[in-house]
Amino acid sequence: MITIRILHESTIQTLPVADLSTINVADLKPGALVWVDMMQPTKEEEQMVLGSWFPVHELVRADIARALRANAEEQLHHPKVEDYDGYLFVIVHALRPDEDEDVQLSIIIGANVLITHHEELLHAIDDLAVACEHSTKAFRRGPDYLLHLMLDAMVERYLPHVSQIEDKLYALEESTLDNPSQQCLQEILAMKRRIQAMRRIVVYTREIVNRLARGDFDLISRDESFYYRNVYDHLIRVTDQLEATRELAMSLMEVYFSSTASKLNQVIKVLTVISTIFLPLTFISSVYGMNFEFMPELHWKYGYAMVWGVILSVAIGMGIMFRKRGWLGGR
Amino acid sequence: MITIRILHESTIQTLPVADLSTINVADLKPGALVWVDMMQPTKEEEQMVLGSWFPVHELVRADIARALRANAEEQLHHPKVEDYDGYLFVIVHALRPDEDEDVQLSIIIGANVLITHHEELLHAIDDLAVACEHSTKAFRRGPDYLLHLMLDAMVERYLPHVSQIEDKLYALEESTLDNPSQQCLQEILAMKRRIQAMRRIVVYTREIVNRLARGDFDLISRDESFYYRNVYDHLIRVTDQLEATRELAMSLMEVYFSSTASKLNQVIKVLTVISTIFLPLTFISSVYGMNFEFMPELHWKYGYAMVWGVILSVAIGMGIMFRKRGWLGGR
Amino acid sequence: MITIRILHESTIQTLPVADLSTINVADLKPGALVWVDMMQPTKEEEQMVLGSWFPVHELVRADIARALRANAEEQLHHPKVEDYDGYLFVIVHALRPDEDEDVQLSIIIGANVLITHHEELLHAIDDLAVACEHSTKAFRRGPDYLLHLMLDAMVERYLPHVSQIEDKLYALEESTLDNPSQQCLQEILAMKRRIQAMRRIVVYTREIVNRLARGDFDLISRDESFYYRNVYDHLIRVTDQLEATRELAMSLMEVYFSSTASKLNQVIKVLTVISTIFLPLTFISSVYGMNFEFMPELHWKYGYAMVWGVILSVAIGMGIMFRKRGWLGGR
């Protein structure tokens, strides 16, 4: 699906796809801006936009195409920014929090053109579209400002997402303390991997935003540099939160092992208590299994009953003592 | 309850609610300032202030209303700052340390107007009210300065609160070392959750204060920017303290597990000592349970007594040895 | 005891207490400076200085008076700085390292006046007094510079004190590894609490110094701001050291538990070795306690001796094997 928005005399119009060919990029006046958003485009649509209307380098198209295959084979391209003749090519990863996954968002910005390509509905794109409906302010500041808005919208979602991960970890901690099952361990590992993935995206995005902020590219005006710095600072705060969350996940691992060990030791304690009760009893009975000629007790009438009495008293005595000291079970 | 304060020729007057309608916001001269504080306002009061006197966007009123429900359902709105036409809408969380909870404070600042809304008595509001009674200095610097004062007063309470949490953790550590009960664990978890909540509020508040400080909003004059930076720095120091406290809470978890394990191992040691004493005794008696034809001891007159003697000596000997080595109990 | 120093035509004179009333604060020329140091003043002396000579607010006197009670009830006032009309009131905590405690130092600075109040001999005061004897340089730069000197002298003692705590922790580590007694644990906890107290003082002092440095107060000239920043930087370095020390103390806790567990496991190992030796022996003897009709060994002449032989060989053989493997004791 292709959506075309064009700034026309201080209003933003949405054009039908067919009209794209009527716009000549070279003829666009300074201040004009065309945004072409491709969501799951067909091969023909892609060829039309990136082949004929705004022809880009073969490598750029290959990288964009990869987004599709990547989703299937689960190997996204690293976020990057590349400076081509007359346009800038940016790959970033946007969050799809509901599914705990990231999707590729490819962006091309030219002097008066913004082209976005993605395989799924993205908040960053939606937010930008909504902003455009409300006001032409953003549009009038050029594609570099729109790029910043998209990045900002993307980064804005990171912090709540990290908070969400944190909440899950705290819930996981409680269930781990309660019953440290294998499933808990699997979930902890899954969370750790999720955090690692997040951290990597943030690190690479920081690299990109840093490059955009430091004025390496002619297409990013120096005035916007300040906005990219804000995004960068935001990313640093996200990193801080992620670090804390990572530590939490790491400590959760220890909680799991400690909890497992604790449960196990409880079991061993109970077993040891049982052994400890029966050993003296066996000793007593083995005493009267001795074959000495002169063992007066053996000939008493109530000797046997007496021994049972002793055995039971010892058993009950130890049982009471252990219970009193809380050695018999529970915690 | 609604409290209205107005700066009038270098004095601050408190007006009756009824007089609010006599003030026309549009007619206020530069330098004039009206502060309307709503604490648990009725629906009518709210309508009067935010509906007719200073009409705000529907969404703002919805967010403010949510504070009420939030308190009930325990889900506060994330702190945020939003730029509307002619006014700024800020939601922050203030501490209610005595109850270990946070409450929502909604603030609207216009060119000459400050409106605050909260469901409970708040220190930040009290402090501002007191400051206004003493001097008109703060009032004369405009609503953006008053906002900064409120935030400062709020943040000022964070550090002592963190210190308090720290004190509790140290007390908890001692009781955990003494007797690592389930209740200790529950309290540790509660403290961890409290720290996490605090950290999240601080992080979100930092985001807001950062945005206020960096001059994104026209209603915050550049001169006040410096003051917001101070608040921001203060928040960073609070974050540092919270980090230390969080680490403390995490280490407390380890103390709990170590302490539990230590207690348990003591028990197992004592049980093992008992087993170790009875095994040799059982061996001795089982020796004389053997049925060999030629076992001279069995026919001795005092064989049986002798065996008891040996058994008792071994038992007592081991008991003494274990006691001497401190293996029998205590620590 | 009250000590009065006055800068008089480029010399510093120490006046008798009685002469205080001859000095009129309002008449002091710019560049003049009077330093009144009160150590454990009587109620009359205090009244004379803070009541008639340099009258201060009731609250200030209450806070100063609290220092006395605080020492008794062990609850010091938080360090703070307050701006009054015509003077600045500062409360800081000075170290009394020999006793591992902190005492309150109250400071009032006016345009030409410095008043200090403390209940004990303090290095910070001594250092300033010594500096004044040597040169009038410091005095001539005004009370704000003297305040900075006092804070600097105070902070200067923090780093060696932290180093001292660190040394004690390392000594404690060694004794803990050697013999992890309850007393070690108590000392570790005491050290942790000491570090926490230090950290809190440093954090609050940082807040104060930060406020003094950032030019919030008219009585602190902007030129001195730079010096306060130095003190602040120094405090940050102290914080870093404290963090490292805190981590050390935390790890010491783990060392204690690991060491305890290690000792305990050694005991359990030895006990288990004993059990393991006696179980096979008991098995052997129980074999010959069986009542089969056809057990040839029972009727052999040397059957009994032979069994003893087997028992002893097994016992000695296992003993040798365990000793060889180092399972019998030591480490």
Next chain:
Amino acid sequence: MITIRILHESTIQTLPVADLSTINVADLKPGALVWVDMMQPTKEEEQMVLGSWFPVHELVRADIARALRANAEEQLHHPKVEDYDGYLFVIVHALRPDEDEDVQLSIIIGANVLITHHEELLHAIDDLAVACEHSTKAFRRGPDYLLHLMLDAMVERYLPHVSQIEDKLYALEESTLDNPSQQCLQEILAMKRRIQAMRRIVVYTREIVNRLARGDFDLISRDESFYYRNVYDHLIRVTDQLEATRELAMSLMEVYFSSTASKLNQVIKVLTVISTIFLPLTFISSVYGMNFEFMPELHWKYGYAMVWGVILSVAIGMGIMFRKRGWLGGR
């Protein structure tokens, strides 16, 4: 192999080695630039370039020669930068990620000359060569800019390499949790050593880049300083990632030990369960091994069968109970 590239009237020519002697370094005009890349040069080639064409200090040649031996004896020279008369000598370590090793890259830069020496194909050199084929822009900015490009290309590869190490660690964590074998431990240790090596290279490279950035050397123009600062910032981000990875490796060690202990305790639990079942049984049978005269059970016809019944019921009962509580195996 020697490759010679020369900037000639805005084109870059690759000269045959024989022509090197035709270029007189002293005659090179400002703006001209010769890059001589030596890969595994013969002794004669080295003598030709560094002996006659661009004569360098004996020590420089010794350090370069050491790269060869170093590869054999596995002891690379520390990265360093040295200022000689008329040229700068830099040693850095480049990654050879496929083999998890680092190789020495020696660089000499003069006013119009860049000489590189390495024993293997390096990405940093390739990238520079490719860049030169595409455009003369880089060449025209002089050897100091080329040096920066090489360092940048080198550092660019660090981050993905660290990510790769991280991935391996996560895979290792899973296999360690599954089966904590000795081989896992060996791999963890190998990863730790790899990370340590990386960290050291990064630290030393930071020192070099810092010196290049701060304008210590006349041959690095102040304008390029900014680019070196970027490389430095990049290195700091790499350091951050390495720190996180190092912590991960450290925690993996704990996972290994916890996992080992957990497996072992499972075994001990099962063994203890077996003991605990047999002890009561032995007690029962030993009771009927007693020699009392009056033990009615002994004379019952089905006494023996009954005892077997009791023994089996106890054994089965305990087995069922233990299984129900999950004490018998698995996790």
Next chain:
Amino acid sequence: MITIRILHESTIQTLPVADLSTINVADLKPGALVWVDMMQPTKEEEQMVLGSWFPVHELVRADIARALRANAEEQLHHPKVEDYDGYLFVIVHALRPDEDEDVQLSIIIGANVLITHHEELLHAIDDLAVACEHSTKAFRRGPDYLLHLMLDAMVERYLPHVSQIEDKLYALEESTLDNPSQQCLQEILAMKRRIQAMRRIVVYTREIVNRLARGDFDLISRDESFYYRNVYDHLIRVTDQLEATRELAMSLMEVYFSSTASKLNQVIKVLTVISTIFLPLTFISSVYGMNFEFMPELHWKYGYAMVWGVILSVAIGMGIMFRKRGWLGGR
């Protein structure tokens, strides 16, 4: 031994000690410079230099003299810098890496004079001497620049020394994992103490270099300030490395305890296996020790042999099962 170097018309001459008295400090022209290096001076030499030629304060001489005693009693003076009339007195600690110890280096710098005092050969002094032989550049920049060179040379040795400590720790880790002996623990503790000592020196040196860098002293020209800042930055990087190394040493402690516990648990497992094999055997034999009248097996001809058969099958069966599960030994 005293070495005197004097800058004389753009050459540096080494004077005989006797000629020292011919130089009049007061007569030295601006730009002239005398460096007096005292290594293990006799009392007379010291008196000659610091008593008559360049008279310094009594306290300075006492502090210098303390270096000697300190080496004996192992208590070095804290690094410090003091401003005297006409000269600056600096105490720093230099590394003697070969012996893992630090020695005091006392430095006095005047307007045209540099006096150094040390008890042993020091790299920092050697490096400076070598630098002076090669060029007069450094000498011509005055004593403050020479001081910076010495500090730089000193600090330059810190990083490789830390790397060395790190290498030792990694080697120690491997040997600890292999065989966690008491000696390993001793070495770990020694390393920790070494790191702590290093850290303390670095912290104190940072304080000094910071004071020198911030322009507190008139004898340090503002132009040199920049160089001291470089030394300071270098020290911060050393601190970072030390922190990582410290963490490594701390984690090593845990490795030691985990490794000890692991070894011990292996032993306990093997012992438990032995017990677990013998308990069922003892049960079987005790069954046939019962005295029931009607136990058919007792009267069978091959009953006894049969029991032995059962016992051996059970023992061998369990042995095989345990071996198969890998419970019998090794890891």
